[in-house]
Amino acid sequence: MEWILDKGRAICPQICEQVCKRIVTGEFKPGEKLLSVRVVAVKAGVNPNTVQKSFDILEQKGILFSQRGLGWFVSENIALAKSELATITRTITQDYFSKMKTLGMSPDEVKQYVLQWNES
Amino acid sequence: MEWILDKGRAICPQICEQVCKRIVTGEFKPGEKLLSVRVVAVKAGVNPNTVQKSFDILEQKGILFSQRGLGWFVSENIALAKSELATITRTITQDYFSKMKTLGMSPDEVKQYVLQWNES
DNA sequence: CAAGCTGTACTACTTCACTAATACAATAAT
DNA sequence: ATTATTGTATTAGTGAAGTAGTACAGCTTG
Numbered sequence: 229m230e231w232i233l234d235k236g237r238a239i240c241p242q243i244c245e246q247v248c249k250r251i252v253t254g255e256f257k258p259g260e261k262l263l264s265v266r267v268v269a270v271k272a273g274v275n276p277n278t279v280q281k282s283f284d285i286l287e288q289k290g291i292l293f294s295q296r297g298l299g300w301f302v303s304e305n306i307a308l309a310k311s312e313l314a315t316i317t318r319t320i321t322q323d324y325f326s327k328m329k330t331l332g333m334s335p336d337e338v339k340q341y342v343l344q345w346n347e348s
Numbered sequence: 349m350e351w352i353l354d355k356g357r358a359i360c361p362q363i364c365e366q367v368c369k370r371i372v373t374g375e376f377k378p379g380e381k382l383l384s385v386r387v388v389a390v391k392a393g394v395n396p397n398t399v400q401k402s403f404d405i406l407e408q409k410g411i412l413f414s415q416r417g418l419g420w421f422v423s424e425n426i427a428l429a430k431s432e433l434a435t436i437t438r439t440i441t442q443d444y445f446s447k448m449k450t451l452g453m454s455p456d457e458v459k460q461y462v463l464q465w466n467e468s
Numbered sequence: 469c470a471a472g473c474t475g476t477a478c479t480a481c482t483t484c485a486c487t488a489a490t491a492c493a494a495t496a497a498t
Numbered sequence: 499a500t501t502a503t504t505g506t507a508t509t510a511g512t513g514a515a516g517t518a519g520t521a522c523a524g525c526t527t528g
Contacts, residue, residue: 264473264474264475265474265475265476266474266475277477280475280476280477283475284476294474294475294476295474295475296474296475296476297473297474297475298473298474298475299473299474299475300474300475
């Protein structure tokens with residue numbers, strides 16, 4: 229369970245994204261217990277409160293749930309994570325097109341530009 | 349000269365981008381005098397200091413230059429703005445691919461996803 | 469029961485980007 | 499020369515995001 233976070237972006241949403249992704253890819257299974265807030269915080273090199281906040285958000289969306297004294301668990305309803313991930317993907321792409329538009333690129337030009345992209 | 353800025357992103361780089369774009373598209377011509385820092389600030393609904401900072405950055409890159417008591421002017425060397433805009437475009441795209449990768453999408457999958465995108 | 473895990477809550481501190489206000493310097497127009 | 503407009507500089511304040519530290523509550527295991 230590696231946590232590669234991009235400093236410079238807000239950490240909270242990144243953790244949310246990562247959890248959703250791992251659920252969708254099957255790395256986290258329904259009902260599975262996650263590592264504790266503190267442990268994740270250390271592994272990710274982040275403050276426990278930030279992890280807590282992220283998990284709270286995911287709980288509100290029904291993707292995770294917590295049991296006091298026990299830990300955090302993956303919800304049985306994977307569809308929620310799947311849908312959330314799709315929304316995130318969409319939002320990020322929307323933002324990308326929006327930014328490129330302010331630089332004077334039409335959607336079609338953006339598509340062409342992306343197509344010829346090669347590099348990681 | 350409209351200034352549509354996306355709150356939520358840092359304003360400084362957005363102003364820099366916009367100026368570069370306008371130079372490249374020919375809206376701002378070499379040697380042309382820009383509106384004053386204060387006027388731009390009002391038009392963009394932003395603080396004059398932020399505009400000043402942005403222009404300073406562009407001056408450092410040789411894209412703009414200032415004359416005390418006179419105003420800000422577009423440099424004769426448009427290639428600099430062109431190159432800067434290309435760099436920005438590239439960086440934004442790089443970031444986009446990077447974000448999508450953390451969501452589990454390979455570059456090829458990203459390309460497919462972008463291709464079928466329709467919406468502004 | 470006691471110890472050691474958990475989640476939860478709260479307050480204070482730091483940093484960054486931007487805002488706000490003011491003052492000063494240089495140029496042009498009158 | 500005076501006035502207005504410009505760039506420039508400085509200081510202080512604000513809000514968001516994250517850090518840091520501490521404390522409390524509930525569950526499990528020995």
